[in-house]
Amino acid sequence: MRNLFRLILRYHYIFLFVFLEVFSLSLVVSYNNYQQAKFLTSSNGISGYFFENFAGIFQVFDLKKANTELAEENAQLRTALQHYQLRSSNNSLQSIQAERNPLITMTRDSLNKIVYFFTTARVINNSVNQRHNFLTLNKGRYQGVKTNMGVVSAGRVVGLVTDVGDNYCSVISILNERWKLSAKIKRNDFFGSLSWNGQNYRKVQLNEIPYHVPVENGDTVVTTGFSSSFPEGLEIGIVTDYSIGSGSNFYKIDVQLAVDFRSIVQVALVENRQIKEINKLESLNNDGK
Amino acid sequence: MVNNLLKYSLIFVVAVLLQVLVLNRILIFRMISPYFYLIFLLLLPYDTPRALLISLGFVLGLSIDAFTNTLGVHTAVCVLIGFIRPGILNKISTRETRESVSAPRISTMSVNWFIGYTAIFVTIHHLLLFMLEAFTFQGILFTLARAVLSGILSVALIVISQFLFFRK
Incomplete structure (x- = not known):
C-alpha cells in the first residue's frame, strides 16, 4: 500500500496529464456536434x-x-x-x-x-x-x-x-x-444541402443536387422553407463553378457567398x-x- | 516569488487577449493564421513543477477555447505541450544552463537556440491543433500546409516579441 502511494506521488503529473487530456479530448468529441455542447461558449x-x-x-x-x-x-x-x-x-x-x-x-x-x-x-x-x-x-x-x-x-x-x-x-x-443548411437553386427549385469544406471563406459547397438538374454559372442559391429559422427565398450566393464528382450522381457546386464575412x-x-x-x-x- | 507570479500572470493575460482579439482576425492567403499564445508556456521558468506546467497548459487552452468556441481543441494540445516540455528541454539544454539561468529567454540563450526551441514546440502544437480542429483525414495535405505555414509565422512572431519586450 505504501509503495502504491509512493508510486502515485512520484508519477502524480502523469496521472494529472492523462486525466486532463482525456477530459479535453472528450470535450472535443462531444463538441463535434454543435447542438449538444452548451458549455463555455463565446456568449459568456x-x-x-x-x-x-x-x-x-x-x-x-x-x-x-x-x-x-x-x-x-x-x-x-x-x-x-x-x-x-x-x-x-x-x-x-x-x-x-x-x-x-x-x-x-x-x-x-x-x-x-x-x-x-x-x-x-x-x-x-x-x-x-x-x-x-x-x-x-x-x-x-x-x-x-x-x-x-x-x-x-x-x-x-x-x-x-x-x-x-x-x-x-x-x-x-x-x-x-459542422453546420448544414438546406438550400435550393432559385431558378428551378431543386434543393440540396449547403455546407463548407473549410478552404475558401468566400465559397461554400452545394451538395446533393442530382445530375439531371440544369445548373448554370450565375444561378442564384436561396434558402428553402424547410428550416423554421429562415424565411424561404433568402439569398445565399451565386453558383460560380460546378462539376460532377467521379462515381457520383450528384453535382459538386461551388457557391460564392453573397455576404463577405470579413466585413x-x-x-x-x-x-x-x-x-x-x-x-x-x-x-x-x-x-x- | 510574488514578482514572478505577477509577471507571468501579465504574460498570460496579454498573450490570451492578443490572440483572441487581434491575431484571430488574421488570415493570410486564405490559410495562414498564427497562434502566438503558446509563448506563455514557452517562457515559464525551468524549475516550474511538472504538475503546474500541465495545469497551466489546461487553463491557457481553456481560456482560448472559451473565446473561439472550439471547446477542448486548444486545451488538449496545451495540456500535451505542458506535459512534454520538461523532457524536450532536458534534451536540448544542459543542466548547467538550466541551473544558472531561471527561464528560457533569447537574452540568456543564443538566438539560434531560442528559434530552435520555439520551432520544436510550435511545430508539435500546430500540427496537432490543426489536425484536431479539422477532425478528419480528408484534405490532410491542406491541413498540414496550413499548420506548417502558420507555424512559420507563429515562430517569427514569438521570436520578434522576444526582441521587443524581453530584451535586457
Missing part, C-alpha cells in the same frame, strides 16, 4: 465584454453609429411594410414590391399574419480563419434572443444562433463545417413567431413513429 459575459469593447477599435466610431441607426430603421421599415401590405388591396403594387424585396412576400403565412420578425444586432466578434467559425453578437437573453434564431445581413444568410448568454449570443456561421458589422436576427406551433406539430409526428 467575460469574452463578450472584451469583444464588445474591442470591436469598437475596428469599427470607426461614427460609421458604427450611423450603421446602427440605419439598420434599426431598416428593420422597423421591413415590419411596417408588411403591415402596410396586408392592408393594401392593390395586388399589382404588392407584386412590384415583392419583386424588389423577396423578404416581404416570404414572411407571411396564408392567414396574412406576420411570421418573421427582424431585430438588429452588432457583430462584436467574428472569425474566418478556422474550420469552425462563430460570430458573437451583442444581444442575448435579456434582449429576447433565443437559440435557433436565424441571422441575416442585408437579407442574406449569415448563420444560426446556437447559444444565448444574458447579454450576448454565439452564432454558428455558414463558414463552419460584417451589423446583422438582423430573424424570429419565427410560429416556431412553437411548428415544434409542437413536429414532436407529434415524432411521437407517432
